Amino acid sequence: MNERLVVKSFGPIRSIDINFRKVNLFIGDQGTGKSCIVKLYSTFRWLEKTLLTETYSLDYFTKFVDARFKKQLCGYHRIDDFFRNDTYILYESALYKFVYAGNAFNIEKKNGTITGLPKIMYVPAERIILSSAEKKLKTFDGLPASNLTFNQTFWESKERFKDGYSFPFGNLNYKYDSLNDISWIEGCDYRVRLINASSGIQSALPVCIVSDYLGNIVASGKERPMSVEELQKLQKETSKIMENENLSDSVKNAMLKHLSSRSRYNCFVNIVEEPELSLFPESQNSMIRLLCKVNNGTTDNMLLLTSHSPYTLAILNNLVLAYKAYEKGDDNIKRKVAEIVPPEYHIDPESLTAFSLTEAEMENYQSVLSESSGIISKNDLDSVSELIMREFNILYRIYGKTIK
Structure with missing residues (x-):
């Protein structure tokens, strides 16, 4: 994992400098920038991917910055209004370096080796709408465009698991009746339509089946679906290499291997907002374990979580x-x-990063991991409920005076 993100003066973010790992957690109060960070990360990983497949030229987004980088790219996640006059953003990987500063956007291509393309999925907090609507939504008026992308993948996942899917909690099973377009949740002795199920189930199902579905696709090593234009371009480049008599066989093989990497996914980048949404703590445990299991499916998979729940820690x-x-x-x-x-389900401490975001005036983030042990320190776990317990102790002492 060689990805670094530096952001200054962007939306609620004052100043951050983060190196991403295999598992990444951002926890904190509302409006502190958790979603901002992962949305920017998703944006740059997608941009990197489109440049690798040559869907866009290198200078496409560096020209007309307001219309293309801000409105088209950042507008996908509805963060295009977060720019300020002094906004600075840097994203750097082994392949590219992107810098936004002074209303200019620059891209530097590096000499990193391509091993495949990422399958990137942003799982929005608004996902419960997909379950409660049940019918496939064709428009998402008022919601980010990322919801439409997730909606499409959700329906592909439903088809994949129409014969049955076991929830990671509650001894529940999901079945999809594609003929009548009805989703069912089955317990030990009952069956209920998904639209009538609890909010926790409606929130959890899309996360579970999309994560499993995409994780299996990447782990299988199968070639990714390609557009007609992509296939034609790949075939043309392959022919050009093979017909070049000035290239040695070893050079040709290296170039063909480079081209081949563009036809496969080498990792699944799973970005999940609030996995705990509407779930009891025991179910939160099962949900996060599932996400970590999928993340362990291949070496280069990545998991990014935003959360308000202390249980996540x-x-x-x-x-x-x-x-x-x-x-x-x-x-x-x-x-x-x-x-x-x-x-x-295990997590190597070397592959984990976890940050707490606050409303501090300067840098509004801090790592909650112990440098010596690699685990979340006891103080950070306890501090989450410290305010509540302090109020309880004060109230209890007051109450004690009333019964003497």
């Missing part, structure tokens, strides 16, 4: 501790750990 901590104990333990310890948290 504790859940990730357990997955890190399980990894540490499993890696260092003997066979007996490995068995005990696996009984509690199977290895497919």
Whole structure:
């Protein structure tokens, strides 16, 4: 993971400098910039992908910055109004360096090696609309365009799991009647239409089946769907290489391998807003474990989470501790750990980053990971409920005086 994002004076973000890892958590109060960060990251990963496939030329977005970079690209996630006169944004990976400053947008191509393309999915908090509407929505008036993209993938996922999908919690199953266009949720002794199910189920289903669906596509290594234009361009470039007599066989093979990488997904970048939405803590645990399991499907997969829930911190901590104990333990310890948290859910502490965002006047973010242990420190876990407990203790002392 070589991605770095620097943002200054953009929407609610005052100043951040983040290096992304395999698992990335952004937690904090409303309006502190959590979604802003992941939306910018999603935007630049998508832009990088389109440049690799040569869908757009390198200078397409550097010209007419207001119309193309701001309105077209950033407008996709509805963050085009967040720019200020002193906004500065830098995104850098092994392949490209993007810099926005002074209302100018510059792109620098680097010499990194392409191993494949990312499958990027942004899972919005508004996803419950898809379940409560049930019928396929054709317009999303008032919502970001990213919702339409997710809607399309949600319906592809429903077709993929129409014969049944087991929820990660509650002993529930999902079935899709494609003939009558009805989604069903089945329990042990009942069945209810998805539109009549609880808000937690309506929120969780799209996350679960889309994550599983796309994770399986990437892990299978199959060629990605390509447009007619992309195929024609790929065939033309392949012929050009093969017919060039000035190239050695080894150079030709290297160039063909480079072209081939554009026809496959090498990773799934799963960006999920509020995975805990409308879920009981026990169900939150199962949801995040599922997302981490999918993320562990391939080496280069990435998971980005925004959250308001303190339970998210504790859940990730357990997955890190399980990894540490499993890696260092003997066979007996490995068995005990696996009984509690199977290895497919584990998180290597070296692959985790977690930030708390606040409304501070200067830098409004801080890492909540301990540098020595790689896990979320006890103070950060406790501080989430500190205010509530302080009020409880004060009120309890006052109450005690009333009964003496």
